[in-house]
Amino acid sequence: MKAPAFDYEAPATLEEALGLLQARADDAKVLAGGQSLMPMLNMRLARPALIVDINRLPGLDYIRIAGGQLQVGALARHTAVASHPEVKKGWPVLAEAAAQIGHDAIRNRGTLAGSLAHSDPTAEHPAVLAALDGEVVVRSAKGERTLKADDFFLGYLTTALQPDELLTEVRFPALAPRTGSTFVEFAPRVGDFAVVGVAAAVTLGGDGSWQDVRLALTGVGGTPFRARQAESALKGKKPTAADIQAAAAQVAEAIEPDSDIKASARYRRHLARTLSERALTTAAERAAGQGGR
Ligand SMILES: Cc1cc2nc3c(=O)[nH]c(=O)nc-3n(C[C@H](O)[C@H](O)[C@H](O)COP(=O)(O)OP(=O)(O)OC[C@H]3O[C@@H](n4cnc5c(N)ncnc54)[C@H](O)[C@@H]3O)c2cc1C
Structure with missing residues (x-):
């Protein structure tokens, strides 16, 4: 399908762009890379009357x-x-x-x-x-x-x-010294959207214990899921495989994923557990290995 007809503006200043959005708030859409908006238009899932293309705004690619x-x-x-x-x-x-x-x-x-x-x-x-x-x-x-x-x-x-x-x-924000971080995901083919993905950042204290643990998942609900319970369970302990496995199991318990055309809720739970374990292990190794990242 082709996109429905729309007006098109490519403002040259941020003020102009904000003015257009203010004047046409009810029916305008911002166009940045177009990699999600253009498919939405072509599938007629979005029908804005005005596209405000921000690609000509100077100095915003920093x-x-x-x-x-x-x-x-x-x-x-x-x-x-x-x-x-x-x-x-x-x-x-x-x-x-x-x-x-x-x-x-x-x-x-x-x-x-x-x-x-x-x-x-x-x-x-x-x-x-x-x-x-x-x-x-x-x-x-x-x-x-x-x-x-x-x-x-x-x-x-x-x-x-x-x-x-x-x-x-x-x-x-800056990551603290002795922080290791990683992003791991599972997608059926390279280039596909992930089914589940996990971002992890862990900071080790001087004694090698988990000083800070941050873990967030994509693909397990409508918004990113921050695994705060699992984070708390690890803090203060020394990294061990058993504790990481227990924390990953806790993540799988805490999420409420949906089943959809890509994966069942059960499979998403399985991925959440496996990928959380992998992400925490890698992040901890990186933190230990460098006194940093
Ligand atoms: C084949 C294919 C595979 C893809 N795979 C992945 C993937 O694996 N992972 C992934 O995360 N994404 C994937 N994408 C989407 C891609 O990452 C998009 O770049 C991203 O989702 C949207 O960024 P964009 O700059 O293209 O935004 P656009 O498509 O231009 O806009 C998307 C939406 O955000 C709004 N918007 C954009 N910028 C702003 C802004 N600065 N302020 C206010 N509103 C704004 C638009 O109005 C629109 O509603 C894929 C896309 C395609 C076509």
């Missing part, structure tokens, strides 16, 4: 570090995130997640901000934002607000973004 924090602009593509040396060094879980999205063509166009705004229940980036306690910066003609993952992701393909708002920046 990936920078400020005050130790990683800041990613709205037009930074998955490929740029996956290959950025500072991201690979300081936030490897994010680089690994970005590298597992779709194929080259999708990664070359799709954006981190667009992925969060679209909020596909099996997308990689929402789980990374949740695991790393990141936040999104959202602008409208009325002002700016920042939101954490818990407040941003509301349900299947639903976020707290208002129709007149633009997600302008994604922020990730």
